[in-house]
Amino acid sequence: MARSTRDVAALAVGIGTLLVTAALARRPLEQAEVRGFRIANDLPDGGFPIIWIPMQYGTFGAVPVSAVIALVRRRPRLALAIGAGGTAAWLLAKAAKPLVDRGRPARLLERVSLRGQEEGDRGFPSGHAAVSATLTALAFPYGSNMGRAALVSLSGFVAFSRMYVGAHLPLDVLGGSALGLAIGSAVNLSLRRDGLLR
Numbered sequence: 334m335a336r337s338t339r340d341v342a343a344l345a346v347g348i349g350t351l352l353v354t355a356a357l358a359r360r361p362l363e364q365a366e367v368r369g370f371r372i373a374n375d376l377p378d379g380g381f382p383i384i385w386i387p388m389q390y391g392t393f394g395a396v397p398v399s400a401v402i403a404l405v406r407r408r409p410r411l412a413l414a415i416g417a418g419g420t421a422a423w424l425l426a427k428a429a430k431p432l433v434d435r436g437r438p439a440r441l442l443e444r445v446s447l448r449g450q451e452e453g454d455r456g457f458p459s460g461h462a463a464v465s466a467t468l469t470a471l472a473f474p475y476g477s478n479m480g481r482a483a484l485v486s487l488s489g490f491v492a493f494s495r496m497y498v499g500a501h502l503p504l505d506v507l508g509g510s511a512l513g514l515a516i517g518s519a520v521n522l523s524l525r526r527d528g529l530l531r
Contacts, residue, residue, distance in 0.1 A: 336474055340518040343470065347515030351458070354508035358435045358457040362442075362502075369503040370438060373496035374446050381448045384494045390468070391461025391491040393423045399468050410524060414471045418520040422467035422513050426460035429512070433457040438499055448498040459501045462509030463516070465491040470517020488513075 357363075389395060396419030403412035435457040439445045469484040476484060492506035501509075 337522065340522045344515055344518040344522065347511045347513075347518060350511035351508055351515060354504045354511060355429070355433050355457065358433050358502075358504045358508065366503050367442065370442070370496050373493055374438070374499055376497055378446070378448065380497070384497055385449070387487060387490055388461065388494040388498070390487055391459075391463075391465040391495070393419070393460075393464065395464060395468060396420060396423070399472075403472075408475060411472065411475055414520050414524055415468060418467045418471050418516050419464055421520070422463040422516045423460060425516065426458050426463040426509060426512060429458055430455035433508075435502075435505070438502055441502070445499045449500075451500050456501050456505045457508055458512050459492065459495050459506045459509030461495050462488075462492045462501075462506040463513040466510040466513025467517040467520075468513075470514050471520060473517075474521060 396415060399419065400412040400415040403409070403415055430453070433455075435441075435455060437451065437454060437456040439447060440454060465488040469488045472484055473481055488510065492510055495501040495506050496503065
């Protein structure tokens with residue numbers, strides 16, 4: 334599949350998934366989602382130090398770090414894409430939270446294991462999931478097959494870790510990942526149209 338076609342398809346999937354998950358997140362909490370959350374959140378506390386490090390791939394701090402790595406590897410176009418896309422993902426995730434206005438798990442459920450400290454009381458969409466998915470989508474055209482698999486796995490792990498620490502429910506991380514996929518694909522398409530990405 335041509336890169337531009339792949340990005341168009343990913344953009345459509347991202348937007349569609351984001352809209353569906355946002356609509357579902359505004360409805361009363363379903364037991365299926367609660368069970369999915371419990372699978373991650375009920376794991377032992379001892380895993381937190383191990384999980385915390387890769388979870389940072391979803392923070393805003395990962396954006397400049399990733400851009401610097403791209404520059405060191407002589408990928409200025411990728412660095413540009415990371416700076417633009419990563420910042421957009423972080424800002425848009427914050428802007429979307431009041432639109433859906435869904436609480437975090439501790440507000441909606443009893444017996445939630447909270448690990449670490451969270452800012453804000455709204456859960457949808459997950460900013461960590463959005464940033465990590467954006468960075469992965471942006472780096473995807475540049476990676477080897479092994480590198481791509483590692484990045485996709487890392488993004489999935491970030492989403493899982495946000496449920497483990499008690500910060501988000503499954504729809505939150507799915508919606509955040511969809512937002513990130515859409516942003517990353519849109520940036521790739523824009524740069525390719527302008528001749529900045531090949």
